[in-house]
Amino acid sequence: MMNEQPQETISRQPGQSLNHDNIQAVLAKYPNAQRELLIPLLQEVQEQQGYLSKDAVIQIGKHLKLPTSKIYGVATFYNQFRFQSIGKYHIMLCRGTACHVKGSFSLLNTLQRLLKIEAGQTTRDGLFSLEVVACIGACGLAPVICVNGEFHGNLTVDDLPKILNQYRNKEKKGDA
Amino acid sequence: MINIEVNGKKIDAREGETILSALKRAMIKVPTLCHMEGLKPTGACRMCVVDVEGFNTLTPACSYPVAEGMKIKTHSPRAVRARKTIIELLLANHPDDCLYCERNENCELSRLAAEYGVRERRFTGSRNRYPLDVSSPSIVRDPEKCILCGKCVRMCEEIQGVSAVDFIRRGSRAAVGCAFEQGLNISSCINCGQCIMVCPTGALREKNSLKEVIAALNDPEKFVVVQHAPSISVTLAEEFGVNPGTDVAGAMTAALRRLGFKRVFDTSFSADLTIMEEASELVHRIQSGGPLPLMTSCSPGWIKYVEEFYPDFIGNLSSCKSPQQMLGALIKHVFAPKEGIDPAKVFNVSIMPCTAKKFEAHRPELGVDGIPDIDAVLTTRELAQLIKEYGLNLGALDPEGPDGPFGIRSTAGKMFGATGGVMEAALRTAHYFLTGKEMPNLKVQSLRGLYGTKEARVSIADLEINVAAVSGLKNAAALLEEIRAGRKNIHFIEVMTCPGGCIAGGGQPLGADTDAVRARMQALYNIDQKENMRTSHGNRMVRELYEFYLEQPLSEKSHRLLHTHYSKREVLI
Numbered sequence: 001m002m003n004e005q006p007q008e009t010i011s012r013q014p015g016q017s018l019n020h021d022n023i024q025a026v027l028a029k030y031p032n033a034q035r036e037l038l039i040p041l042l043q044e045v046q047e048q049q050g051y052l053s054k055d056a057v058i059q060i061g062k063h064l065k066l067p068t069s070k071i072y073g074v075a076t077f078y079n080q081f082r083f084q085s086i087g088k089y090h091i092m093l094c095r096g097t098a099c100h101v102k103g104s105f106s107l108l109n110t111l112q113r114l115l116k117i118e119a120g121q122t123t124r125d126g127l128f129s130l131e132v133v134a135c136i137g138a139c140g141l142a143p144v145i146c147v148n149g150e151f152h153g154n155l156t157v158d159d160l161p162k163i164l165n166q167y168r169n170k171e172k173k174g175d176a
Numbered sequence: 177m178i179n180i181e182v183n184g185k186k187i188d189a190r191e192g193e194t195i196l197s198a199l200k201r202a203m204i205k206v207p208t209l210c211h212m213e214g215l216k217p218t219g220a221c222r223m224c225v226v227d228v229e230g231f232n233t234l235t236p237a238c239s240y241p242v243a244e245g246m247k248i249k250t251h252s253p254r255a256v257r258a259r260k261t262i263i264e265l266l267l268a269n270h271p272d273d274c275l276y277c278e279r280n281e282n283c284e285l286s287r288l289a290a291e292y293g294v295r296e297r298r299f300t301g302s303r304n305r306y307p308l309d310v311s312s313p314s315i316v317r318d319p320e321k322c323i324l325c326g327k328c329v330r331m332c333e334e335i336q337g338v339s340a341v342d343f344i345r346r347g348s349r350a351a352v353g354c355a356f357e358q359g360l361n362i363s364s365c366i367n368c369g370q371c372i373m374v375c376p377t378g379a380l381r382e383k384n385s386l387k388e389v390i391a392a393l394n395d396p397e398k399f400v401v402v403q404h405a406p407s408i409s410v411t412l413a414e415e416f417g418v419n420p421g422t423d424v425a426g427a428m429t430a431a432l433r434r435l436g437f438k439r440v441f442d443t444s445f446s447a448d449l450t451i452m453e454e455a456s457e458l459v460h461r462i463q464s465g466g467p468l469p470l471m472t473s474c475s476p477g478w479i480k481y482v483e484e485f486y487p488d489f490i491g492n493l494s495s496c497k498s499p500q501q502m503l504g505a506l507i508k509h510v511f512a513p514k515e516g517i518d519p520a521k522v523f524n525v526s527i528m529p530c531t532a533k534k535f536e537a538h539r540p541e542l543g544v545d546g547i548p549d550i551d552a553v554l555t556t557r558e559l560a561q562l563i564k565e566y567g568l569n570l571g572a573l574d575p576e577g578p579d580g581p582f583g584i585r586s587t588a589g590k591m592f593g594a595t596g597g598v599m600e601a602a603l604r605t606a607h608y609f610l611t612g613k614e615m616p617n618l619k620v621q622s623l624r625g626l627y628g629t630k631e632a633r634v635s636i637a638d639l640e641i642n643v644a645a646v647s648g649l650k651n652a653a654a655l656l657e658e659i660r661a662g663r664k665n666i667h668f669i670e671v672m673t674c675p676g677g678c679i680a681g682g683g684q685p686l687g688a689d690t691d692a693v694r695a696r697m698q699a700l701y702n703i704d705q706k707e708n709m710r711t712s713h714g715n716r717m718v719r720e721l722y723e724f725y726l727e728q729p730l731s732e733k734s735h736r737l738l739h740t741h742y743s744k745r746e747v748l749i
Contacts, residue, residue, distance in 0.1 A: 054356060057355065057356075058748065058749075061749065067333075067338075067339035067340075067342070067355075067364070067749060068355035068356075068748045068749060069339050069340060069341055069342040069353075069354055069355040069363070069364075069748075070333075070339060070342050071355070072342070072344060072354075072355040072356055072357075073342040073343050073344050076344045076345045076346075077343075077344075077345065077346045083356070
């Protein structure tokens with residue numbers, strides 16, 4: 001398997017979507033690809049595009065002669081693939097052991113409710129996206145979330161509206 | 177030969193076979209949920225686990241090969257307890273609305289729960305909530321009732337070559353669904369309903385049309401006409417506990433009249449008509465060098481498959497509408513005016529072995545002057561439901577004959593119900609068209625039987641005609657690939673979407689095994705052997721229809737009512 005670094009994907013700026021031709025350019029590098037190249041291809045396309053668009057899945061399917069249902073099945077099996085472009089503020093929520101013990105499940109539920117999205121999705125205004133990660137490596141700050149590289153630790157569910165508003169306000173100021 | 181011992185008795189097993197296969201032959205029953213005859217085992221459900229002496233863990237019988245001297249206990253306390261636990265776990269997050277379930281009294285999961293005495297809830301799992309997928313005109317998917325056995329996925333992929341559904345996500349969130357979790361209607365699903373046939377629970381079912389039909393029957397303004405497909409009369413009885421292969425054409429006609437249908441017509445009549453048109457098309461294409469091989473167009477699943485996966489072969493498809501649509505058009509545009517009935521008041525119901533026919537009836541290109549040929553399609557199962565709901569006893573009804581003019585059929589039209597039947601019927605008529613004489617032997621043995629691909633070479637006058645009959649779209653795809661790769665020696669191909677043909681269609685009684693399908697097939701062959709009118713061109717009502725209205729096959733009038741066109745379809749493949 002090729003490099004599995006979902007973090008790298010996430011660090012890409014939003015809006016950098018690959019169009020049809022660019023997907024073709026990726027596929028052209030593997031002219032005789034068989035189905036065993038499915039995951040590396042999904043990874044490479046997501047790395048460039050930030051997510052797997054419907055068009056990308058269809059193109060990869062045609063290239064590998066695999067049905068889209070199968071590709072979608074494989075891609076949803078792994079946590080690393082996403083099907084919406086990431087938001088301007090990408091929230092990674094740690095569900096590692098330490099964070100779990102300190103109540104990260106409640107944080108997840110609250111964030112999903114506040115943002116009206118599920119993990120893996122992006123808000124309609126494109127501002128926030130939410131991703132669940134296994135362990136973020138900041139157990140001392142448990143429970144912890146990380147927004148575009150900024151860590152917020154020792155959280156309770158009551159802290160979350162404040163944090164979200166902080167980014168919303170930042171956005172408003174930026175607009176003005 | 178290998179000797180194994182099962183439950184203290186010696187039985188013979190064959191080299192290389194699985195434990196399950198040896199047990200089946202010895203009539204020793206081990207329950208299965210995910211096992212599919214003829215396909216490689218997946219070992220997903222673990223219902224078939226048995227105790228093998230010397231093995232630490234239980235062994236799945238479906239996937240473990242037999243070995244010399246193996247000592248097996250199929251119902252050791254450990255094995256039985258494991259099976260019971262599996263059922264309890266499957267039920268832990270299963271909906272409890274069994275009383276309202278389509279598969280009430282016909283559910284493999286509930287049958288197993290009863291067999292293993294699961295009568296209290298030991299585990300309560302959190303339910304997965306999924307929306308009902310009612311987007312398809314043919315099939316309803318209810319993922320909450322899915323137990324993830326994977327049979328629909330395998331049917332769709334390994335038998336039909338479609339792969340409209342697959343497993344998505346994993347662990348406790350795993351489900352079966354289409355790409356991007358979209359509706360079946362915009363997937364590559366061809367509506368064949370074979371997934372329904374293998375589903376052990378109520379997770380897959382047909383889109384029920386009984387409401388519309390009952391409403392029409394109760395509407396005094398409507399003139400409700402029914403037609404039944406060739407295979408219905410040899411399968412309907414199974415829904416009433418009668419052995420497979422029993423022909424109940426007469427009693428069924430009587431029941432349909434009691435239900436309130438004004439006319440009972442036979443789709444086998446328009447099957448005869450299809451043969452007249454299709455055989456003429458074949459002769460025409462052979463003589464004019466038209467696109468060959470000609471491919472039949474009766475099976476709506478196959479048509480959608482070609483539109484999606486092999487659009488380069490659309491020109492090879494016969495332009496004939498399917499018999500269902502032909503008869504629908506004739507009823508509204510020939511029968512109704514002749515009887516002085518307003519075609520707009522005619523409500524055409526068809527009884528089909530098929531869920532894809534529901535989709536076909538909705539196709540905009542199938543209709544005349546914007547009037548749909550068919551208004552509602554019922555499967556064999558739905559008809560049985562209707563008969564039961566009206567309190568009719570199929571066994572106690574005196575047989576009745578069909579109505580004229582579209583109730584008279586030849587046995588050739590009747591054979592449309594089984595794979596190879598259309599081809600046999602077509603050859604009989606093509607022979608007559610080309611030579612003016614009947615085929616010396618009407619039976620074409622090599623086109624009979626439950627094989628996925630059958631080929632025959634027939635000499636007609638100085639012509640050598642090569643034909644093939646395939647069922648199961650994976651088999652059809654293999655043949656199309658051969659033709660793409662340059663195979664040229666084939667003139668005419670019959671394709672039926674469902675393995676075995678309409679007798680095993682997605683609308684037929686559930687739970688039929690290969691023996692049952694074989695019995696249904698034999699029933700059609702018996703009809704062909706017993707009766708005298710064995711060719712479509714010999715059907716006097718067909719001849720009369722040409723004299724009275726259509727003039728001749730492929731005439732302008734027949735093109736208006738009986739023919740259509742197809743085009744490439746963009747779906748998520």
